Amino acid sequence: MKATELRHLLEAALPEAAHAEQSDLQLGHMYLPAGHIKAVALSRPVVVGDRGSGKSFWLKSLVDDTRRQLIGKTFQQEELLSCEVKTGFSPDVDGDYPTPKDLARLVQDGLSPDAIWYAVMVHLIVPESLPGNLVFWKDRISWIQEQSETVTAKLRAKNAELHAKKQCILIAFDGLDRLSPSWRDTVALVRGLLQTQLEFGRYSQLRTKAFIRPDMLASPEVRQFPDASKLLSLAVKLEWEAIDLYGLLWQYLANSSIPSQSAAFRKFADKVAKLSWDEGSNGVFVLTQAVRHDENRQEQLFHQIAGENLGRGKKSGNTWTWLPKHLSDAHGYTSPRSFLVALRFAAVDSNKRKFAGKEFALHTSSLKSGVSEASKVRRHELEENFPWIGDVLKPLKGLGLPARKQDVVIKWKKAETLSSLLAHHEPVPLPEAIKETDPASILAALEQLGLCRLLSDGRIDFPDIVRVDAGMTRKGGIPVR
CATH class of the missing domain: 3.40.50 (Rossmann fold)
Known part of the structure; x- marks a missing residue:
């Protein structure tokens, strides 16, 4: 299966960011971790x-x-x-x-x-x-x-x-x-x-x-x-292991709205990674139990789609582990919605890229852009659930990570973030961790929600799923858009 065909299938099969939550779930897209x-x-x-x-x-x-x-x-x-x-x-x-x-x-x-x-x-x-x-x-x-x-x-x-x-x-x-x-x-x-x-x-x-x-x-x-x-x-x-996230991806690709392309993908997966499929009485294809939990074979398949490494050397990062890691929150949790949104955006973006070597369906730069898109979607979700999040993240734009705790607090003090939160927190109340006289208490609330983490040296770090759309920077990290 050609890279362009895989790219087209990824774009057609996976839900768009704007409709990821509302899209009707097809029987063929049911993956059961x-x-x-x-x-x-x-x-x-x-x-x-x-x-x-x-x-x-x-x-x-x-x-x-x-x-x-x-x-x-x-x-x-x-x-x-x-x-x-x-x-x-x-x-x-x-x-x-x-x-x-x-x-x-x-x-x-x-x-x-x-x-x-x-x-x-x-x-x-x-x-x-x-x-x-x-x-x-x-x-x-x-x-x-x-x-x-x-x-x-x-x-x-x-x-x-x-x-x-x-x-x-x-x-x-x-x-x-x-x-x-x-x-x-x-x-x-x-x-x-x-x-x-x-x-x-x-x-x-x-x-x-x-x-x-x-x-x-x-x-x-x-x-x-x-x-x-x-x-x-x-x-x-409800928790999703990395292999379940990829299992969900294969489920979408093997049962898309374009039967001929999905059939080609199943043959491709069998050829390059020996992934075999069972067809149910309802016409839905699922991975056989023998390969459902075979991480080596599934990793092999993803490497055929996105390449093995993010850069030229092995130290640049394995694409298989890199994607879930950079989509996870501070608790290590990656939502399947973020995972699918990132991959679809990466497929669309890859059409604009040039490949220095072998052409894959997903360009490494496009994977990074996919994480940026997922970060934007995640921030929108967070602000719907917790309207105060926007006021907290806005002053941190441009902050270099990891950051000293006092540097984070200084930005909030300059923006009078705590006063703003206390004055305008309806209809959703502020977390109990946020104290009226202590701007640093905002960090405790963010940490509880998995939006930041305290490092062993006392510095503060934000996961990429939060950092990128908030405009915080990290040396060598995914650039903000």
Whole structure:
């Protein structure tokens, strides 16, 4: 397969940066990391993941019958094969649940968040138990509270019925940061949801699963309810190893919207790296188990696409390890979205490059440009989740890294960053780590979020996924654009 053909396939198969989050997930693009087995297990009610880690992917996949069957068979989770999955809340999936406006009104009317979510569960699990004339959530909640013994009996009966049939119902929740425009209400609603999940833990066939960001779950206010540790001890984190990121890439290329090019890629992968494929009954091609975790063969394939090294010598960096490393945050985590965005941009950019030696699909300079693009996308995501991030990063433009702690703080003092944060931090409150009288405390908040790291010599460093778009420099590092 020629370099130009591979380049075209990368551009066609991978999602554009602007649509990486919203693009519809095709069945052929489903890659199931072995480490995510616990995330789909019915015994795990809380799944923790950063933005771009796959939370919405898993919810949509569990709700969709075809995808859920594929997951159940691949992960040998037989209980998923006979499980009905409904959505309790998600900004991206239609369902019979309260909207953010409904939730805001209910909280404003004084209804407790746990009572709200309990009513949502009851309505989705035993809708026939509610009078047909109750069309408003406030009325449903009031009726359920008044008829608590009757409702409990209905839930127990439903649980027994499902147990006899070896079936279950799963209610899944996602997009919890968008429950309400008010952060205070959002925290209360998330806490109420977790409380309700804990209460439903008594039912063996009535299951719940909430997908949540780590910073939300780390909030003391969210975890402040009786026996919270019982629920949170069952939480599982969505993590992506480097080989899983590449496995996701092969999945996209082997099952693109251009069948002839994907067929050519599968032959190419088999020829240059002996990567073999299995075709499922649904026409989806997946790597065979024999090579799925074979890092040597997959590295061989990537070297045929991007070359072995970033420069002329081996000391310049192995492309296979370089890309995930430079896309990772300070905790060492790389999001699959950032990985795919960087590779697609690198493919587009490579069309403009000239190769001194052998032509590869991806130019080394284009890989660096891809990291720059991913950094831009990541900063946009961060500022959506944490609006105060922009005010923190803006004064650091031009800062050379690694930097002395006092040099970072001086820039914030000159820009009066702390005063600005304290005056304009709505609708999302500042992290507790940020103290009113200490600009240096901003570093502690950034460190907790994986946006910077404290080096052993006391200096501060920022990972490239943050540094590049923020305009901070590093000698010999990826240049800022």
